[in-house]
Amino acid sequence: MTARSETPGAMMAVPGDRQVALRFARLTAGFWGGPGGGRSWFWTLALATGIILSVFANVTINRWNGWFFDALEKKDSESAMIAMAVFPVLVLVAAGLGVVVLVSRETVQVHWRQWVTARLADAWVGQRRFFRLSLSGYEPANPEYRIADDVRWATEPVVDFAIGLLSAAITIITFIEILWKIGGGLTLQSGGAVFVIPAYLVLAAIVYAILVSLLVTVVGRRLPSLIAARNEGEARLRFSLMRIRDHGETIALARTEAGERRAVAQTYDSLVGRWLAMIRQRGRLTWITNGSGALVPVVPLLLAAPKYLSGEMSLGGVVQVAAAFVAVQNAFNWVLDNFMRIAEWLAAARRVNELADALERVDDEPPEEHLTVSPSRDGLLHLDDVTLIDRDGRTLAADISCSLPPGAMLHVSGELGLGKAALVQAVAGLWPWGRGAIRLPPDAFVTAVPQKLHLSEGSLRAVLDTGRAAPEEQIEGALRRYGLSGLTPLLDEYRDWDKELATGDRQRLALARAELEKPDVVLLDEATSALDTDAALELLAELRAARPDAIIVAFGQGAGFAEAASHRLLLKRAGGVVRMAPRHPGLDQPALPAILPAQIGPAE
Structure with a gap:
């Protein structure tokens, strides 16, 4: 044996x-x-x-x-x-x-x-x-x-x-x-x-x-x-x-x-x-x-x-x-x-x-069924009939399709469950199992802003180090715009920041770090859940001002995000699988004019 x-x-x-x-x-x-x-x-x-x-x-x-x-x-x-x-x-x-x-x-x-x-x-x-x-x-x-x-x-x-x-x-x-x-x-x-x-x-x-x-x-x-x-x-x-x-x-x-x-x-x-x-x-x-x-x-x-x-x-x-x-x-x-x-x-x-x-x-050893991630020809972000499965073959989310131009904001809501985490990871290039295609703008840099930023024991400067050189005034400016001016004198102090910062401050710090990364695609994974709607929208406006052409995808944010979004995607559970909900008049229309409407896939 x-x-x-x-x-x-x-x-x-x-x-x-x-x-x-x-x-x-x-x-x-x-x-x-x-x-x-x-x-x-x-x-x-x-x-x-x-x-x-x-x-x-x-x-x-x-x-x-x-x-x-x-x-x-x-x-x-x-x-x-x-x-x-x-x-x-x-x-x-x-x-x-x-x-x-x-x-x-x-x-x-x-x-x-x-x-x-x-x-x-x-x-x-x-x-x-x-x-x-x-x-x-x-x-x-x-x-x-x-x-x-x-x-x-x-x-x-x-x-x-x-x-x-x-x-x-x-x-x-x-x-x-x-x-x-x-x-x-x-x-x-x-x-x-x-x-x-x-x-x-x-x-x-x-x-x-x-x-x-x-x-x-x-x-x-x-x-x-x-x-x-x-x-x-x-x-x-x-x-x-x-x-x-x-x-x-x-x-x-x-x-x-x-x-x-x-x-x-x-x-x-x-x-x-x-x-x-x-x-x-x-x-x-x-x-x-x-x-x-x-x-x-x-x-x-x-x-x-x-x-x-x-x-x-x-x-x-x-x-x-x-x-x-x-x-x-x-x-x-x-x-x-x-x-x-x-x-x-x-x-x-x-x-x-x-x-x-x-x-x-x-x-x-790539999985037998895997997503195709490739550059798009038109500079848009496309999700083409994306179906996400886990490593055991169980379907988590099915038939998701949409197209987002530069500067667009997509609000994803509904019964997200495990499919939400898989979708975030798939767009970030981490989830290997599924079918369909994800096409990103050429040479796009994708960053994900989590609900709870991991803070290793050390200095805040190390936390804000994105690998892309940023001058001191740019770092201090980002902290100021996201309501963290009080942390500027403490940038080089070594502390257990994971315990010292409240959840709301950690989320502000995560958004400041995302801005310093200069991303082309931003994935907000309930990134402002600890903040009230007005504060969250103000921070989103700061991020949009810093990266006006960035494509922002917000998962599970509050109603204010839905109203500010140019595109909306509603997911519903049907037969045990999360799918795109059918378009309903008056419910799926963006509050702001959509540069390119979401392409809603067929509902089952």
Whole structure:
């Protein structure tokens, strides 16, 4: 049976560990290329050099052990004193190499994480994919957590793994030579027959390592999937708690905290079950790791004891082969020692891969039925038989048609429901599902003014930054025209403006920002719902004065907007689908002369 990822929306097959590693390598290998490749290679080579020299420093210390203990056994005070004088130099060199390895390792980790985070964040935010991904149905759970945390857990261990593998390979080569040379062969006699086991300490180290590694692999094979499930549960718990914080006012006023507590409790109960399953698996693995840890220092002493007692090996030789056996064993058992970290890395890398794949998929797989958005030939905004559906094929709004010239204002009213949000997003180029055509004026810049402007923590100047350079006097003038002169001295203050500004002021700020964007098409999505009609019409007049040729589409505004509009569009629900209402005499005529009347589609 194929495993499945625990992500909402479309279910995706979970790849094997090898596929996860290869996909992550393809995703992140660009760190060593491009503009910053020189710096990346410098620190990588510095790290590799430090590791190699550190291994040889350890070999030198191993040989120092043989020298020193042989001097003690022979009671050679002169050699012992020389060895003691040399030892501080060896310690200093080893410590210096340790600093080189530490600095270069963490520098590579920081810069690699920075590169991968920037790539994923740019792909997520760029071309408004964060929103398109949420509509697509195959958005992985908690993409922001994957960028912020999973990238760290997927990049930092890889550097440590590379260090461990390189160090293990060099250690095996160098210390096996010590075991081979000092340990030699073991001679056994049985019934007059003589058996010689060549390089018996080397063979013992290899056989021991293979047996332990096989046990770890068999016992711990389910650990990566259990860790992935635990991480997914942690992310869901964070999301549940964040949801309460983000909707705190609504929950408090409606007194629905009991339901939220039950939801959090259910989420945590699921997380506890996943933790316990992982703990049980780790407990089984600990039998092997702790048992091996206790045996490794003793096994070489037991193997070397016969040769030492027979006088074939000195005390210094015993100390050397014991240390070499432990070093080789640690190198061979690198997988054993890092099994938990490898499992955690695979879980994090899989989550990063899922996000990267989803970001690619949102661009590569257009829906089977999609709207056509293209420039118009006559400079008008056309909605030609637009039908909007959701990703499950359910019709939200059907057969909407109208044409709007520059300077026109369309008031959309009626039973809007989900169809209204979809229509706003479709004109803004975000809603992909549907039929028909949306034709915009050539090179038209479309901006949507929401009911509640999102204000990130920071300065108001950052909120008003539209990407189109605006001089200071223009920004101050826009704030003044929309009744926000008091905010001018506070433009550069960093505050949590989302909490400090009332809804009405936020809507005024959104209209000022829209003016600074210099749009050709403005979509007002209940953008003045917190203001009275007179104030709302005054603000609309300011926007119209600043952009006289802009096409304005107002959704769900008050009666005053309907009277001021040059075009009207009334939507009615029929048979469960929102459709254009038929034209009724006296009800659908604009108060102001229409430059081009709305083309009303047939009603069903």
